[in-house]
Amino acid sequence: MHFIFKTRYEQDITLFRHGGQRFWYAALALALVAAPWVLSEYTLSQFTFIGIYAIVCLGLMLLAGFTGQVSLGHAGFLAMGAYTEAYLQANGWPFMISLPMSALVAGITGIMIGLPALRVRGMYLSIATLAFGFILEEVVVQAEHITGGNAGRQVGALIIGGINFDDGVNFYYLVTAIAVLCILGVLNLLRSPTGRAFVAIRDSEVSAQSMGINLAHYKTTAFAISAALAGIAGALYAHKIRIITPDQFGFLQSIELLMMVVIGGLGSIQGAIFGPAFWFVVQQFIVTGKDWLPPAIGQQTGLQPTIFGIILIAIVLFEPMGLYGRWLKFRTFLEIFPFYRKGMFKRQKSYMKSERMK
Amino acid sequence: MTTPMLEAVNLSVRFGGLMAVNDVSFSVWPNEVFSLIGPNGAGKTTIFNLISALYRPTAGEVRFEGEVISRMPPHVVARHGIARTFQNIELFEHATVLQNLLVGRHCHRHTGWWQDMLFTGSVRRAELEFRRQVEEVIEFLDLQHYRDSMVAGLPYGVRKVVELARALSMRPRLLLLDEPSSGLNTEETEDMGFWIEDIKQDLGITVIMVEHDMGLVSRVSDRVLALNLGEVLTLGTPQEVQAHPGVIEAYLGGVEE
Numbered sequence: 001m002h003f004i005f006k007t008r009y010e011q012d013i014t015l016f017r018h019g020g021q022r023f024w025y026a027a028l029a030l031a032l033v034a035a036p037w038v039l040s041e042y043t044l045s046q047f048t049f050i051g052i053y054a055i056v057c058l059g060l061m062l063l064a065g066f067t068g069q070v071s072l073g074h075a076g077f078l079a080m081g082a083y084t085e086a087y088l089q090a091n092g093w094p095f096m097i098s099l100p101m102s103a104l105v106a107g108i109t110g111i112m113i114g115l116p117a118l119r120v121r122g123m124y125l126s127i128a129t130l131a132f133g134f135i136l137e138e139v140v141v142q143a144e145h146i147t148g149g150n151a152g153r154q155v156g157a158l159i160i161g162g163i164n165f166d167d168g169v170n171f172y173y174l175v176t177a178i179a180v181l182c183i184l185g186v187l188n189l190l191r192s193p194t195g196r197a198f199v200a201i202r203d204s205e206v207s208a209q210s211m212g213i214n215l216a217h218y219k220t221t222a223f224a225i226s227a228a229l230a231g232i233a234g235a236l237y238a239h240k241i242r243i244i245t246p247d248q249f250g251f252l253q254s255i256e257l258l259m260m261v262v263i264g265g266l267g268s269i270q271g272a273i274f275g276p277a278f279w280f281v282v283q284q285f286i287v288t289g290k291d292w293l294p295p296a297i298g299q300q301t302g303l304q305p306t307i308f309g310i311i312l313i314a315i316v317l318f319e320p321m322g323l324y325g326r327w328l329k330f331r332t333f334l335e336i337f338p339f340y341r342k343g344m345f346k347r348q349k350s351y352m353k354s355e356r357m358k
Numbered sequence: 359m360t361t362p363m364l365e366a367v368n369l370s371v372r373f374g375g376l377m378a379v380n381d382v383s384f385s386v387w388p389n390e391v392f393s394l395i396g397p398n399g400a401g402k403t404t405i406f407n408l409i410s411a412l413y414r415p416t417a418g419e420v421r422f423e424g425e426v427i428s429r430m431p432p433h434v435v436a437r438h439g440i441a442r443t444f445q446n447i448e449l450f451e452h453a454t455v456l457q458n459l460l461v462g463r464h465c466h467r468h469t470g471w472w473q474d475m476l477f478t479g480s481v482r483r484a485e486l487e488f489r490r491q492v493e494e495v496i497e498f499l500d501l502q503h504y505r506d507s508m509v510a511g512l513p514y515g516v517r518k519v520v521e522l523a524r525a526l527s528m529r530p531r532l533l534l535l536d537e538p539s540s541g542l543n544t545e546e547t548e549d550m551g552f553w554i555e556d557i558k559q560d561l562g563i564t565v566i567m568v569e570h571d572m573g574l575v576s577r578v579s580d581r582v583l584a585l586n587l588g589e590v591l592t593l594g595t596p597q598e599v600q601a602h603p604g605v606i607e608a609y610l611g612g613v614e615e
Contacts, residue, residue, distance in 0.1 A: 009490060009493075010486065013489070185476070186475075188474060188475050188476065189471065189474050192485065193460075193463075193464055193467040194474040194475075195474070196460055196461050197464060199461075200453075202452075203452060204449070204450060207448035207449070208450075209412070209432040209436070210410050210432060210436055210441070211433075211436060212433045212465035213433055213461075213464055214431075214433045221471055225471070267452060
């Protein structure tokens with residue numbers, strides 16, 4: 001167990017709590033830089049996807065995991081980012097401007113969707129965002145002159161300052177760098193008053209208000225930031241996929257994003273990265289494992305959703321904190337070996353909720 | 359004559375057919391401990407919710423230092439320097455004690471989210487200052503031990519103190535305590551009494567509290583307002599109120615004819 005003797009208040013607000021953490025994150029950074037030399041082109045491309053999805057999940061985590069506003073329409077924000085990028089790029093905007101613009105357009109959409117969040121909460125909010133997802137998908141289909149409708153839209157090659165980023169390795173570096181910047185931004189948010197206000201709203205709106213937190217302002221901010229992150233990811237996604245069609249941003253995509261976040265572990269930044277990473281690894285297993293299974297099972301169309309469904313149910317039942325929770329337990333086990341006890345992470349039931357003022 | 363710190367003027371609130379608070383008026387003077395007592399359903403907590411603007415009055419108004427606050431949104435009322443605790447503890451469960459207390463400093467922030475995202479120098483300086491101010495409260499209420507504990511794992515008695523600490527972190531001028539001693543054992547109640555006295559004397563904060571423990575009420579209160587069924591029974595010193603026949607009747611029931 002690592003006990004830190006604190007002598008300065010700075011130690012309470014640093015991102016890395018001790019030398020060990022600094023060491024391991026530095027090692028991880030090195031591994032990410034070295035990855036293109038070790039991994040095959042295909043694996044690297046999967047890593048790029050994980051990076052892109054990690055950015056969306058980061059945004060969704062901020063919204064669902066830290067502010068308590070569950071969105072079932074996040075694919076809509078992804079679409080806003082992707083189509084903005086595709087459209088602006090085709091009109092000759094440089095990536096350095098079109099990427100922030102994608103984030104901005106998605107962010108503004110986020111504010112518009114966040115407005116009902118001021119009136120409805122919980123389940124009803126989810127339904128509202130779900131409806132928004134459907135509307136946006138339909139808008140994308142109809143606005144043919146911008147989006148190309150159901151036929152889809154081609155996305156041009158990504159060239160920044162004369163360097164071609166369509167090449168797998170360069171694009172991997174670009175995505176990784178943006179993902180790291182986004183993670184740092186969200187971590188900064190969470191250790192500052194804005195992040196604490198989000199958490200306060202999640203845990204008790206009533207007392208958040210009585211602490212002087214403007215619910216309307218912070219809920220909208222959470223939606224805007226979350227959507228902007230999805231917009232950034234959408235722009236990168238557009239360049240990765242090269243042809244974007246409305247059905248890529250449908251209801252199923254929103255559900256998948258939410259599932260990634262829940263599997264990763266609601267309420268943890270690590271979870272937002274574990275989630276998509278786990279998703280792509282399992283997907284890979286399913287694709288390769290298919291051939292080994294008897295054809296009656298292996299060739300079934302619903303194989304992948306079924307497996308992910310089972311995983312989700314298992315996580316909700318046995319590990320509500322998701323993969324991050326599992327990791328936390330494993331780490332504690334190693335740290336205090338051999339004193340780990342089974343009930344250490346057992347959560348106390350609260351019986352005080354019945355009289356809560358809603 | 360100075361203006362009262364808080365003034366309730368002909369305050370009424372109606373929920374459907376129920377008159378929860380009916381034409382209640384009282385004034386709270388700076389630096390006093392003012393208690394609200396009464397049987398269950400007397401409207402004590404409702405008055406608290408009216409003061410912190412979680413409810414809107416059907417008639418009448420609440421003034422804080424002469425300014426009408428009963429039409430403001432709750433977060434604006436909090437910014438005027440009114441802090442409160444809740445009967446059933448409304449802490450931020452999945453955060454540490456320290457984070458809970460830091461939320462208390464929220465009113466005093468002056469950075470925007472974009473600065474927070476970049477964690478600029480001014481955010482860092484403000485954070486260190488908040489941290490230092492919160493430490494004063496931790497020391498005041500002896501919470502050093504629990505600084506980094508998650509609230510969800512803390513025993514009831516400690517949570518109660520954490521909630522008080524969170525309210526004090528706001529450095530309020532008026533503190534509303536909703537049943538500070540409920541669920542506490544004798545020793546913890548004793549401590550709570552000392553703290554309320556210190557809050558009044560050392561920190562100079564005016565306190566309004568709802569309390570059932572008459573021992574605590576008579577120990578710390580300067581004046582007591584007794585309520586029953588949303589109406590004022592009597593107002594006076596703890597001794598006067600306890601001796602008032604109406605109060606005795608409200609608690610014990612009148613003589614049947």
